[in-house]
Amino acid sequence: MSEVESFFKSAFSVDNVIFGFDGGDLKILLIQRGAAPYKGKWALPGDLVYPNEDLDTAAERVLEQLTGLRDVYLEQVRAFGAVDRHPLGRVITIAYFSLIKISDYTVTPASFAQSAMWHSVNKVGDLAFDHKEILDSCLKRLKRKVRMAPIGFELLPPKFTLTELQQLYESILAPPKGIDKRNFRKKILSTNLLNDLNQVQEGVSHRPAKLYEFDKDKYEQLVAEGYSFDI
Amino acid sequence: MSEVESFFKSAFSVDNVIFGFDGGDLKILLIQRGAAPYKGKWALPGDLVYPNEDLDTAAERVLEQLTGLRDVYLEQVRAFGAVDRHPLGRVITIAYFSLIKISDYTVTPASFAQSAMWHSVNKVGDLAFDHKEILDSCLKRLKRKVRMAPIGFELLPPKFTLTELQQLYESILAPPKGIDKRNFRKKILSTNLLNDLNQVQEGVSHRPAKLYEFDKDKYEQLVAEGYSFDI
Numbered sequence: 001m002s003e004v005e006s007f008f009k010s011a012f013s014v015d016n017v018i019f020g021f022d023g024g025d026l027k028i029l030l031i032q033r034g035a036a037p038y039k040g041k042w043a044l045p046g047d048l049v050y051p052n053e054d055l056d057t058a059a060e061r062v063l064e065q066l067t068g069l070r071d072v073y074l075e076q077v078r079a080f081g082a083v084d085r086h087p088l089g090r091v092i093t094i095a096y097f098s099l100i101k102i103s104d105y106t107v108t109p110a111s112f113a114q115s116a117m118w119h120s121v122n123k124v125g126d127l128a129f130d131h132k133e134i135l136d137s138c139l140k141r142l143k144r145k146v147r148m149a150p151i152g153f154e155l156l157p158p159k160f161t162l163t164e165l166q167q168l169y170e171s172i173l174a175p176p177k178g179i180d181k182r183n184f185r186k187k188i189l190s191t192n193l194l195n196d197l198n199q200v201q202e203g204v205s206h207r208p209a210k211l212y213e214f215d216k217d218k219y220e221q222l223v224a225e226g227y228s229f230d231i
Numbered sequence: 232m233s234e235v236e237s238f239f240k241s242a243f244s245v246d247n248v249i250f251g252f253d254g255g256d257l258k259i260l261l262i263q264r265g266a267a268p269y270k271g272k273w274a275l276p277g278d279l280v281y282p283n284e285d286l287d288t289a290a291e292r293v294l295e296q297l298t299g300l301r302d303v304y305l306e307q308v309r310a311f312g313a314v315d316r317h318p319l320g321r322v323i324t325i326a327y328f329s330l331i332k333i334s335d336y337t338v339t340p341a342s343f344a345q346s347a348m349w350h351s352v353n354k355v356g357d358l359a360f361d362h363k364e365i366l367d368s369c370l371k372r373l374k375r376k377v378r379m380a381p382i383g384f385e386l387l388p389p390k391f392t393l394t395e396l397q398q399l400y401e402s403i404l405a406p407p408k409g410i411d412k413r414n415f416r417k418k419i420l421s422t423n424l425l426n427d428l429n430q431v432q433e434g435v436s437h438r439p440a441k442l443y444e445f446d447k448d449k450y451e452q453l454v455a456e457g458y459s460f461d462i
Contacts, residue, residue: 004319007242007279012312012323048238051321055312079310079325081243081286088235090282092243092323094310 010090014059015046015131016074017095017138018067020102021155023164025120026171027102028135029066030127032115037087038128044135045116046093059096066116068108073099073154077134077141085130093129097138099154122174146172150193150229153214159197161209162188169231187231193219241321245290246277246362247305248326248369249298251333252386254395256351257402258333259366260297261358263346268318269359275366276347277324290327297347299339304330304385308365308372316361324360328369330385353405377403381424381460384445390428392440393419400462418462424450 018029030042045066049058055076064070074096081092107113121139126132146152152168166184173179188194195215200208219229249260261273276297280289286307295301305327312323338344352370357363377383383399397415404410419425426446431439450460 004279007282008240008320009282010241010243011238012241012243048235049312051237051240052314054314055310055323076309078307079286079323081280081325083283083285089239092286092310092325094312094323 010092011048011088013046013048013091013093014055014062015044015093015095015134016059016062017044017077017097017135018063019097019099019121019142019155020105020118021168021171022102022118023167024171025122027118028121028124029105029116030119030124031066031112032117033128034112034115041126041128042119042124043128044131045112048091049094055094059094059098063098065110066108066113067100067105069100069104073151075141075145077138080130080134080137082130093134095134095138097142099151101155101157103157143173147231148229150191150214150219153216156214159199159211159213161201161211163209165212191229191231193222193229241323242279242319244277244279244322244324245286245293246275246324246326246365247290247293248275248308248328248366249294250328250330250352250373250386251336251349252399252402253333253349254398255402256353257399258349259352259355260336260347261350261355262297262343263348264359265343265346272357272359273350273355274359275362276343279322280325286325290325290329294329296341297339297344298331298336300331300335304382306372306376308369311361311365311368313361324365326365326369328373330382332386332388334388374404378462379460381422381445381450384447387445390430390442390444392432392442394440396443422460422462424453424460 020027020029029045031045033039033041033043045062047058047062049055059074060070063072063074077095077097079092079094083090085091107116124135127135146169152172155168156164162185165188166179166181170179193215194212197211197213199211201211202208251258251260260276262276264270264272264274276293278289278293280286290305291301294303294305308326308328310323310325314321316322338347355366358366377400383403386399387395393416396419397410397412401410424446425443428442428444430442432442433439
């Protein structure tokens, strides 16, 4: 065997931290493993990458097989490749996170989707492999990114109230003292990226709040002009 | 061959964008390839990862073999894994960038180090493999990171003037209109992370400027108290 051939004995996988928001908690979608290794443990959805498949394509495939969703927010975070991270051999995994609207999610017919369940991020315990470390790394990236880019809206329904938006940021950033309501509203409205829909909530027991939508076209136009989102 | 075995036919490498600063330009260290593929082309220093080697360890090894330097700033950026990116087979590469003081660099005896040369980042043309894409990605990360963390000091000598510091930021961020001197000095001094050494430059033809050092201990203490660097 040539020297170079001895290096071609590894595999690589993608693992996907799929975030959702249910109005109260930030959640992630986990799979209960049906087979060894780590049988019965909760794990991130992921798969080995096919020899002729690009990394992003593999991550999109895992997401679609599990959730039926395509064209959702997906971002590569980094590679995890500790020597002993996988019992089957040398397997490097490339971690992704995606943001979906929880209401768009329905259980797909894929066999591994049957064992999927949403878990509150702050109640996740041990996970299979090094998946807890991967989750922590993706969560850290999300916390930073959500302040620098308006990606949080990917987790909300198309029409939302300012209270819902604030709850979303609180669930992600988890600041010890919460977020000051007045400052938050002032800051987010001053971006001019929210359209007031001139509608209010329906079917709520409290005083119905105004509904807004995120103006993605306007954001993209502003970015082209050099604008940076910062909240 | 079992289904799983068919996946264990890939290799992975690390590639390292080594940044340096010569007082004027932001530079990177490139290697001229001595053998096919891409013989004669400039490339990022990198290597295949050994079967029993962690990713960070491999990146540190490449850096040390080339520069003789250890314990320098090193950060993983992301994985690049397009199906056809390497002519020898499926090879995923994990991109790193590191920051070194150019004056600490001397050519090491390693054979591939003989062909190494510093290039101005903004004059780099085509590179071997997908290395130009990797460079662009690492440069983008450096531009963002240098504003969020005081890592720029890794590129400067231990004692520096405020003008040198500003030139460093200008060479990395390359703002179209430059950086306003008065604002920059006010902002950087207000961090209280620079110690005035009560010394001035020696051997310069112009009026010698005051010398400063970065107070890393103080920075780490502030971070522990919740401080975020932002310049």
